[in-house]
Amino acid sequence: MIKEMYREIILERYKNPVNAGVVEDADVVVKDYNPTCGDVVEIQIKFNNGVVKDIKFQGHGCAISQASTDILIDSVKNKKIGDVIRITSEEFLKTLGIELSPLRLKCALLGLKILKTAVYSYLGAGGEI
Amino acid sequence: MLNVEKIREDFPILKRKINNRQLIFLDSASTSQKPNQVIESIKNYYEMHNANPHRSIYQLCDEATQLYEDARKKVAKFINAKPEEIVFVRNTNEAMNLIMHSFALPKLHNPSEIIVSIMEHHANIVPWQLVRKNNGTKLNFIDLNEDGTLNLEQLNNSINRNTKIVSLTHVSNVLGTVNPVKEISKIVHENGSLFIVDGAQSVPHMTIDVHDIGCDFLAFSGHKMLAPMNIGVLYGRKEVLEEMEPFMVGGDMIKEVTTEGVIWNDIPWKFEAGTPNVEGAVGLSAAIDYLEKIGMENVREHEKELTQYALEKLSEVEDVQIYGPTNPEVKGGVVAFNVKGVHSHDVAYILNDFGIAVRSGHHCAMPLMKRLGIQSCARASFYIYNTKEEIDALIEGLEKVKMVFKL
Numbered sequence: 281m282i283k284e285m286y287r288e289i290i291l292e293r294y295k296n297p298v299n300a301g302v303v304e305d306a307d308v309v310v311k312d313y314n315p316t317c318g319d320v321v322e323i324q325i326k327f328n329n330g331v332v333k334d335i336k337f338q339g340h341g342c343a344i345s346q347a348s349t350d351i352l353i354d355s356v357k358n359k360k361i362g363d364v365i366r367i368t369s370e371e372f373l374k375t376l377g378i379e380l381s382p383l384r385l386k387c388a389l390l391g392l393k394i395l396k397t398a399v400y401s402y403l404g405a406g407g408e409i
Numbered sequence: 410m411l412n413v414e415k416i417r418e419d420f421p422i423l424k425r426k427i428n429n430r431q432l433i434f435l436d437s438a439s440t441s442q443k444p445n446q447v448i449e450s451i452k453n454y455y456e457m458h459n460a461n462p463h464r465s466i467y468q469l470c471d472e473a474t475q476l477y478e479d480a481r482k483k484v485a486k487f488i489n490a491k492p493e494e495i496v497f498v499r500n501t502n503e504a505m506n507l508i509m510h511s512f513a514l515p516k517l518h519n520p521s522e523i524i525v526s527i528m529e530h531h532a533n534i535v536p537w538q539l540v541r542k543n544n545g546t547k548l549n550f551i552d553l554n555e556d557g558t559l560n561l562e563q564l565n566n567s568i569n570r571n572t573k574i575v576s577l578t579h580v581s582n583v584l585g586t587v588n589p590v591k592e593i594s595k596i597v598h599e600n601g602s603l604f605i606v607d608g609a610q611s612v613p614h615m616t617i618d619v620h621d622i623g624c625d626f627l628a629f630s631g632h633k634m635l636a637p638m639n640i641g642v643l644y645g646r647k648e649v650l651e652e653m654e655p656f657m658v659g660g661d662m663i664k665e666v667t668t669e670g671v672i673w674n675d676i677p678w679k680f681e682a683g684t685p686n687v688e689g690a691v692g693l694s695a696a697i698d699y700l701e702k703i704g705m706e707n708v709r710e711h712e713k714e715l716t717q718y719a720l721e722k723l724s725e726v727e728d729v730q731i732y733g734p735t736n737p738e739v740k741g742g743v744v745a746f747n748v749k750g751v752h753s754h755d756v757a758y759i760l761n762d763f764g765i766a767v768r769s770g771h772h773c774a775m776p777l778m779k780r781l782g783i784q785s786c787a788r789a790s791f792y793i794y795n796t797k798e799e800i801d802a803l804i805e806g807l808e809k810v811k812m813v814f815k816l
Contacts (some may be wrong), residue, residue, distance in 0.1 A: 282758075282759055282762045282813060283813075285758075286755075286759075286813050286814070289813065291813075292816065295750075305571075316768075316770065317752075317754045317755075317770060317785075318770045318771045318784060318785045320784075340752075340784050341752055341754070341756075341784070342752040342753075342754035342755050343751075343752060343755045343814075345754075384758065387754070
């Protein structure tokens, strides 16, 4: 189980995330925590014509929370807002391709939770879809 | 010396397998496991004596009352206090809230000051932040020395005529630091301030005498000392308790209620509203019997030996950073550490694969984490049932962690 969870891609993205950083002119910035683990993730997004134009994250925490956020961001870049909203937890977990215990699910889904919050708060503030 | 093998037989949960491995429980600072003697005492209470205490005159009620009040006497004797100075609460956290509501909020106002330390558990920080917010009082944090001990010089310099409360942990739940509470008590009382001791990590592990320490309050939790969850104790010096207003109000804590008003019950019942946790008190009583049979000096010696051993072994592992004092004489059975480049939750998760239970995260001590320059750490903590072989298994597990993370 351990070997399956800490797959090469998880370790690689934890140590060297490709989507870490700051979006200078972000339309929306959302930060959230996973209190059991102490994971912290902040996602910053710039939209353009209803599409995710630029998206980055910063944070700290366990390998699962950080790597899964990094991988999530890969999958939503240049995607339409409508498609981002429709990503389900099940789908995303399939993309991750790792087996997780209930406690670790929270780590793996922290990024998705923040992404959704960010998109909805953008739309709530009058952002175009 | 303890007969650990014999002690282990009293704890059914230690026979459990986790991921096909024998459970190695190194998280007693979070909560301890329970011996048969405690489990049986609760079962016996429900099978033989259950009734709502203090309320009726039939025999069962009399027995339940007796058991509950006997437990109070036993706790009192255990820490050398008077029974009326023992208030049953849910846990240390609730005890701190009781002091906040019944003492600090009504009595402290700007320019009053409260002193705590940077190594405190949130239970001994957040209530005083609330007093600061509501009453405009000041809250000062005493820092650490480089070796993880408390900076007493700073305490001496910070305490002043406005300081009304000094509230410190006896043993840090992260660093393991044993603070010299007797010495501090003198400093605090010479200044005319009140001294609160958070005993959550000390009462289960060493001989405690509230008169010897000289503190005004001592708070601790039953579940960290073999008893069930949700039974805790606030010791308060009689003179101080008598001056305090009730915490929660309602049933069982009054002498008389008329439509016009109310006369509070005497201490300690004045602070215990509603039906009490009798099974918890009964379990705590059995837990104290168990600990006293072993002897608190022996408990402390055993843990000192384990701590010394763990520190030696951990310091030999490359890429492991240890936090807190390295001298077991001033350290409880708590060893906090990090594996370089690996988050503590990943460490704990991989150790779990080998049946090893350690705590990870910020340990409800976020200001301390910040002071140490870390976000989290792993923690192994020991009790009467732990062995050196279990520490060896921990070390082996850490090598596996390093393998998984390719360190």
